[in-house]
Amino acid sequence: MKTFAYICGLILWFFLAVILTTLIGAFCGWVVGWFFGDTILGILASFGVKGFAMWQIGAFLGFVGGVFKSTTINKNVNQRNSDF
Secondary structure: OHHHHHHHHHHHHHHHHHHHHHHHHHHHHHHHHHHHHHHHHHHHHHOOOOOOOHHHHHHHHHHHHHHOOOOOOOOOOOOOHHHO
16 A cells, blocks of 8 residues: 555656646746847747747746656766776
């Protein structure tokens, strides 16, 4: 029963983490929009992406960053200096 509770807690944590990164992305997009909004939206419009606010773009990027998190892999390889 403990294992089931841990798995449910882990799933809930991942769900909440994605929501949190989406909210943080929306806030950051809103702040960046104050300074670079016209520039970024102009570049996106040249690619055909129109009708979005900066907070929406930030929320989308936050969501993508929350879902597709990078995993760090540490490889501990012992090599001699003479191999280089």
